[in-house]
Amino acid sequence: MSSTGYALTGFVSWALFLLVVMEIIRTYLVVTGKVAANGFMPDNSGLSPFMQRLARTHANCIEGLPIFGGLLAIAIMTSRTEITDPLASWFLGARIVQSTIHLVSTSPIAVNLRFTAFVVQMAIGVYWSWRLMA
Incomplete structure (x- = not known):
């Protein structure tokens, strides 16, 4: 498989990993009686700040x-x-860095670093788009 294939598989797998982590935590919350099975909002509002960041991080990947x-x-x-x-590997690395920073902190420096990782992805995407259209 090419680096491109690995990056695409890695991107999808990363989004799946985030989803699995979120659902493991949600399952724990239901089993322990802390949240009703039908008590979850898509953005995890009403839960911990980490759970809200996890939902947003997963949504960023899906978007x-x-x-x-x-x-x-x-x-x-x-x-x-x-x-x-x-x-391709730089793109995937930047995506994982962006997600990880998002999960860890929302401090101003973390937000700036997260945005930088996203800018790297956008620049790579624009370059790929331009080259694929040429």
């Missing part, structure tokens, strides 16, 4: 998947992974 995952998939489907391969 980016059609864009960034789409570009990776286009490269694979058109046999043009030579365009995406060189930056």
